[in-house]
Amino acid sequence: MALVVALLMGLVLIFFIITVITLFFTYWYITFPAVTLIIIYKKRKSIRKLKFRKRGPKLSTHGVMLSELNKRIEWVRHQNAEDERRRKEFSEKSLMHMKRLSRV
Numbered sequence: 424m425a426l427v428v429a430l431l432m433g434l435v436l437i438f439f440i441i442t443v444i445t446l447f448f449t450y451w452y453i454t455f456p457a458v459t460l461i462i463i464y465k466k467r468k469s470i471r472k473l474k475f476r477k478r479g480p481k482l483s484t485h486g487v488m489l490s491e492l493n494k495r496i497e498w499v500r501h502q503n504a505e506d507e508r509r510r511k512e513f514s515e516k517s518l519m520h521m522k523r524l525s526r527v
Contacts, residue, residue, distance in 0.1 A: 447454050
């Protein structure tokens with residue numbers, strides 16, 4: 424009984440493989456470019472990983488020198504202060520504009 428089941432599973436597997444190969448070559452105009460693009464994408468991705476490793480440490484808390492992290496924090500504080508200043512200027516200008524419109 425086990426031999427019959429094993430033979431049937433083998434036949435199903437062979438039939439599946441033949442079907443996949445037949446479909447692959449029947450629709451070659453779709454499958455060949457797709458497989459080629461997949462291979463190219465994988466190779467480019469692996470090359471890109473190698474390039475990123477050569478660049479050096481990223482600006483995250485893992486593996487970054489404290490001076491770089493402090494510079495980054497100071498830059499963010501500076502940007503936030505500038506944004507707040509611009510926001511106040513804009514609100515003052517819009518209030519002045521609203522007062523001018525209400526007079527007319």
